[in-house]
Amino acid sequence: MVNIRDLDPSASPLDYYGSELRRLREAAGLKQGQLGACIFCTASLIGQIETAKKVPTRNFSERVDAALGTDGVFSRLVGLVLKSQLPSWFQAYAEMEARASFISTYQAQVVYGLLQTESYARAVLGADRPDNLDELVAARLDRQRILAKDHPPALWVILDEAVLHREVGGREVMRNQLRHLLRFREQRWTQIQVLPYTTGEHCATRGSFNLLRFDGDPDLFYAESYDVAHQTANPQVIRERSLGYARLQAAALSVEDTAVVIARVLEERYGDQPEPGEGAVA
Structure with missing residues (x-):
């Protein structure tokens, strides 16, 4: 067992979180087991987090804040902790x-x-069998919190039709993932289109990419491959990729037709009926 007194709080966000948890728990006069009883977890879990052996969840952090009366300290810290679990090349x-x-x-x-369910994310991230799978999944799900903000980003997603048919994680995982995609029809700021097989060759045959726009900052192009990320704000690249994305949007199915296709694949390939209204088109 690592002695928590040997931890360097400045070594990482996780070490800092652990040292603060121990400091504020002891300041409240609580043993690990007593705090665990207050927040419905084991003393062992408290100890693992205090020794930076385990990554805390957002739910755990909120319960600790409530139990210790720490005014959101751990709820704020956990965002940094989870972000630090992302691959270094992806953090930027x-x-x-x-x-x-x-x-x-x-x-x-x-x-x-940003649209993955927990089980789907676990299957995708677990394909390479990383040692820190739980932490990677937690970090990915935490990224999705930006869609629940009071002023979320506008999100436009084009999925190749193959994405709907590639059985990631098994049939049950895919059923839940496709049903999850259909629910975004009710979200004003998220739009999903499918690029059908019938499109043939297109301007993104080289692979997936993202374009980010900011209020007051230059646009950003991002693409990745095997633990290598490429991002640039080069105006010429942005111009070319923006035009390419507009072409993809024109070639893709409409948002309404996309919902019909997702519902059909859900039923025919994964043997499930969509929830009322999920696949309906006015």
């Missing part, structure tokens, strides 16, 4: 994504991260 993009006012993305292989 995640920061930009959180500040964007408009996100446009084309995805050729899988559902965009």
Whole structure:
């Protein structure tokens, strides 16, 4: 067992979180087991988080804040902790994504991260069998919080039709993921289109990419491949990729027809009926 007194709070957000949890717990005169009883978890979990052996969740942090009366300290810290669990080459993009006012993305292989269910994300991220899968999943789900903000970014997603048919995580996972996509029809700021197989060759055959727009800052182009990320604000690249994205939008099915296709694939391939109104078109 690591002695928590040997932890360097400045080593990482996780170490700082653990040291603060121990300091404020002891200041409240509580043992690990007593705090655990207050927030419905084990003393062992408290100890693992205090020794930076386990990453806290947002729910855990909110309960600790309530139990210790820490005025949201841990709820604020956990965002930094979860972000630090993202791959180092992805962290810069995640920061930009959180500040964007408009996100446009084309995805050729899988559902965009901001729209993934927990089980789908676990299957995607677990394909390489990383040691920190739980932490990676938690970090991905935490990114999705930007869609629940009072002023969320406008999000436009184009999915290659293959994404609907690629069975990620098994049939049940895909059923829930496609049903989740259909629910976004009720979200004003999120639009989803499918690029059908019948499109043939198109301007994004080289792979997935994202375009971010900001209030007062230059637009950003982002693409990645095997632990390597490329992002640029070069005006010529932005101009070319923006035109390419407009062509993809023109070639893709309408938002309404996309919902019909998702509902059909959901029923025919994964044996499920959409919820009332999910696949209906006026």
